Amino acid sequence: MKTHFIAIGGSAMHNLAIALKDKGYQVTGSDDAIFEPSKSRLEKKGILPQEMGWFPEKITPYIDAVILGMHAHQDNPELAKAKELGLKIYSYPEFLYEQSKDKTRVVIAGSHGKTTITSMILHVLNFHQKDVDFMVGAQLEGFDCMVKLTQDNDFMVLEGDEYLSSPIDLRSKFLLYQPNIALMSGIAWDHINVFKTFDDYIEQFRKFVASITAGGVLVYNEEDPEVVKVVENAENYFRKIPYKTPEYEISNGKVYLKTEMGDVPLSVFGAHNLLNLEGARHICQQLGIMDEDFYEAIMSFKGASKRLEKVEREDKGILYKDFAHAPSKVKAAVKAFTEQFKNDKKYGFLELHTYSSLNPAFLEQYDHAMDGLDEAVVFYSEDALKIKRMEPISPEFIKEKFKNSNLRVFTNAEDLHAYWNTLDKTDGVYLMMSSGNFGGLDLTK
Incomplete structure (x- = not known):
């Protein structure tokens, strides 16, 4: 069976492409940008696109299934060609x-x-x-x-x-x-x-x-x-x-x-x-x-990747990272962390960078989300708000919505990193919550 992936580089899409390759299918794909680890994993299987971009000429009548990723847009030229040829177009779940x-x-x-x-x-x-x-x-x-x-x-x-x-x-x-x-x-x-x-x-x-x-x-x-x-x-x-x-x-x-x-x-x-x-x-x-x-x-299950996952640090400090960004996930992670380390000084860092988490109307869902931590920090990028064409949000507004007047709020990565570097990571325990990377913060050092 011959399959073609439009937006093959996504986390889910590239794994499906590899699975089909392993099953014996003929797999091709395109994307306008592919990052690690997707890039290396696709290359190892011999299905990494030779160049980035969209190429309608890749879409031929001999393709049995076109698999369309969320990263692609409705006006994608490869998608248009597939529709023109009457090819069967599937979503990932379909x-x-x-x-x-x-x-x-x-x-x-x-x-x-x-x-x-x-x-x-x-x-x-x-x-x-x-x-x-x-x-x-x-x-x-x-x-x-x-x-x-x-x-x-x-x-x-x-x-x-x-x-x-x-x-x-x-x-x-x-x-x-x-x-x-x-x-x-x-x-x-x-x-x-x-x-x-x-x-x-x-x-x-x-x-x-x-x-x-x-x-x-x-x-x-x-x-x-x-x-x-x-x-x-x-x-x-x-x-x-x-x-x-x-x-x-x-x-x-x-x-x-x-x-x-x-x-x-x-x-x-x-x-x-x-x-x-x-x-x-x-x-x-x-x-x-x-x-x-x-x-x-x-007994031997250590957790899914980035779900209260312990990070091995050079200084042997105790630090966990968690994918939590939605309010219910943040509250569950903080509750678990404060219960587990009740006798330690607890630091909690949360990065807000999704459309939902930066929406002023939605921020009320975070009320008391960071309670129980000795030091609570929220980071969001003012530049990210501009890129997403969202209205500015003040640190005071964040504190109000979290119902936590002691919250430290940083709006640019340089200030966050400067604060991070003042902390002795062997003093206390650290919980880092984000689906991003805190502006490039290295959690192992």
Whole structure:
């Protein structure tokens, strides 16, 4: 099968391209910019475009499938040529469904926790050498690629994202998967550049639940009132399995899960991660993994990439980085961090740089998000606001919305880096929250 990727360099897209290459497909692609690690990984597989840009001449009648990434625009010249030739054009999730429509599809959804839960499930399955197809949004220890596609596997585990599918398909990605087994971890308003009201956002999850196949299974977080409302109001037929935070204790800096089989030591911490673990356990039960085998495997799970991930520093200081940027994720990460290191001086840094996090109307969602930290810092770039054509935001406004008058607010990277360099990183513990890089800050030094 011959496939062509428009915007092949994206994090998700390049992993799918590699998976198809490994499956034996003929893969080509284009992009106007490709960065590391995508560039090296595509080059290693021999599918890195020879030059950057869009080339309509690459689109021929002999292509079986064109896969369109979100990075491309509606007026992309390669897309126009594909439409002109009448080629089949897929979004990323649409093509994944085509690859898995004859398998049992397990879809992990939610505003927060979905990457970690998917990662936990795959870690357990890999530990017990149970082979499945999968797509996950973070690099995992023991896995070469974030996407795996085979002819023979019976199951496919998919991280289900509520964001848009492609520039020409404005449905949420997870609405295309039609799960046989699903999980919903939580609902907290996100992507406000697309979903203008909270109800618009919740509607995506209502549709997701409605897309579960007849007689399927939904594992859901019963501690989230919005999730419970969506589940209770669902009209289609499926089996409902609720889960909640399990009992645990922290002893000498180590988290122990309290189970009928005894205390299980874990390599992750935080109540939200224990909640994620419980959801993963219920999904693994559906895949034939007994609880005893689940606990044996989960002890060695160290977390998904950039999810409360410990950074090895040259000075041996204790520092964790987290992908958290949405309010619910920030609050969960801070709560976990302050609970785990309650006897240490705690520093927390948050970078605001997405459209949602910099929207004045949305900033109210961050109220008290940094409470419990001894030193709390928020960084956003005034230049980034200009680039995004957004109105200026004052540091005083940030403090007001976070309801934290002691908050340190930096609006340019130079001042942030200067402050960072005054700190003794071996004094206290550090939590760095961002989907960016704090203006190029090196966290290892």
